[in-house]
Each structure stands twice: as C-alpha cells, then as structure tokens.
Amino acid sequence: MSATSILPRLPLGDAVETATDWVTSTFRGLFRAVRDVVELVYDGLDAVLGGPPAWTVALALALVALLVKGWRLAVGSLVGFGVVIAVAQWDNAMDSLALVLLASVVALALAVPLGIWAARDDRVSALLRPVLDLMQTMPTFVYLIPMAIIFRVGIVPGVVATVVFAMVPGVRFTELGIRQVDKEVVEAGHAFGSTEGRILRQIQLPLALPTIMAGVNQVIMLALSMVVVAGLVGAGGLGGDVVNALTRVDVALGVEAGLSVVILAMYLDRVTAALAGRAPVSRALAAASA
Numbered sequence: 001m002s003a004t005s006i007l008p009r010l011p012l013g014d015a016v017e018t019a020t021d022w023v024t025s026t027f028r029g030l031f032r033a034v035r036d037v038v039e040l041v042y043d044g045l046d047a048v049l050g051g052p053p054a055w056t057v058a059l060a061l062a063l064v065a066l067l068v069k070g071w072r073l074a075v076g077s078l079v080g081f082g083v084v085i086a087v088a089q090w091d092n093a094m095d096s097l098a099l100v101l102l103a104s105v106v107a108l109a110l111a112v113p114l115g116i117w118a119a120r121d122d123r124v125s126a127l128l129r130p131v132l133d134l135m136q137t138m139p140t141f142v143y144l145i146p147m148a149i150i151f152r153v154g155i156v157p158g159v160v161a162t163v164v165f166a167m168v169p170g171v172r173f174t175e176l177g178i179r180q181v182d183k184e185v186v187e188a189g190h191a192f193g194s195t196e197g198r199i200l201r202q203i204q205l206p207l208a209l210p211t212i213m214a215g216v217n218q219v220i221m222l223a224l225s226m227v228v229v230a231g232l233v234g235a236g237g238l239g240g241d242v243v244n245a246l247t248r249v250d251v252a253l254g255v256e257a258g259l260s261v262v263i264l265a266m267y268l269d270r271v272t273a274a275l276a277g278r279a280p281v282s283r284a285l286a287a288a289s290a
Helices: 012-026 028-050 054-068 071-086 090-120 122-137 140-151 155-179 183-191 196-225 227-233 237-248 251-277 280-289
Strands: none
Touching: 012 028, 012 140, 028 090, 028 140, 028 155, 054 071, 054 251, 071 090, 071 251, 090 122, 090 155, 090 196, 090 227, 090 237, 090 251, 122 155, 140 155, 140 227, 155 196, 155 227, 183 196, 196 227, 196 251, 227 237, 237 251
C-alpha cells in the first residue's frame, strides 16, 4: 500500500509558491527599495576593497592582522593574499569579501538584539527555537529560489539568502552568553539600584562578550560558505568562478577559486578569533588561569 493512499497529498509547496507570488506582487515597491539600498552599499564596499591597487589593500588587511594578533598572522595573511593575486582571483576575492562583510553586518544587526530578547524572555526563546532550527537545517539552495523571484538575479538575492542562513549562530550564541552570566552578579546590580538597561550594558554584555564574539566568528564563516551558493544566482565573485568551473568542468579554475575562498576564510577566522581573545573579559580569564 502506497503512502499516498493513506493520507491525501498536502499541497504545501503550491501554497508557498502562491504566497511568494502574492508577496512579490504586493510589496514590489518595498523589495525594489531594498534591492537599491543593498546594491548601493555593496557597490561602495566593493569600490573601497577593489578600487585601490591589490597590494595596497593586501597590506592594509595584513596591518589589521598585525594589530589584532601579531606579526605571524600578518605575514601569513600577506603570503595568502599574494597567492590570490598570483592566480588572478583578487578582484573576485574582494567582491566576495564585500558580500560577506555586508551580509555579516546585517545578520549581526538582526541576530544580537534577537538573542538579547530571547535571553530575557523564555517565551521568546521557546518561539525562536523552532524557527532557528528551520533556518539552520533548510538546504541553502531552497533559500535562493524565492529570493531570486523576489529580488531577481544578482548580488541582492545572494546577500539576503546569506543573511537568513548566517544569522542563526549569532542569535544562539548571544542568548547563550547572556544566560551564562552569573545570576548573583546580576542580582548585585539590582541591589545597587541599577536599571535593566544599565545591567545589560555594563554587566551582561561585557561578561557575555567572549561567547558573543564566538557567534560573530560563526556568522562570518557561514556567510563565506554561502559565497559559492550565491554564485548560482549571479552574485559573482569567487562563487561565480566556482560555478563556472563546475559547469565547464574546468579543474584549474575551480582549484584557483576554491583556494582563494580557503585563504579568505582562514584570514577572517583568525582575525575574528583574535578579536574575541582581546576582549577584556577574555584577557582577565586568561590571566586568572595562567
């Protein structure tokens, strides 16, 4: 006996498609405005990163690594960026970096307040949990279908899909970090007459900062992992070259673009991890355990 003879078919996909068509036609003006703003910000970031000579930007990024970590990371970053330049993938790498930075900033701007809200209200946390599970486990290609319909092909559907996919760890780590703050410290703040807002700013967020920064690291890594997927909807960058290499079975292009993604990922991972380690609470904990 087939499964369809037991239960009637649920036209869930058809309902979602109908809802997508309705949303697209009803809010066309809003989506056009969002598309224009995203494209404007992306073009600005891309001009800053890709406009100057490659070695100038590479040296600036290496200087950032030097300031946050040390000379070893700076030298390693410079060598890695030299490889990206040598395989003629620098412009694509900067396009992808602009996409990652834009998507990560938007994702964190949404994720951190949601995480704070969930940490302070158990009902919100219970409501968000299944939604976050859905966002995290849904195949990434599925996000691109409605995004491509709503925003059409280009950089915008790639950015929006990346935000949806990457913001989940930002919410979870922010909530976890705030919930892990010692309740006695919070109660001491209440005892001294501090308001909820002041306790959040001066006690909970500083103590939760190492965990939140770990979430920032994961958001950026997930955003970078979406670069190749975003290339399927015309986002360009390294993802576009990987897609082209796949369709043409071009091993050389695939290796060069893929290696550039790895170098970019290693740089962003090391820099964000170093920033997390430089947080005052992280340094105090390291000194206490030494």
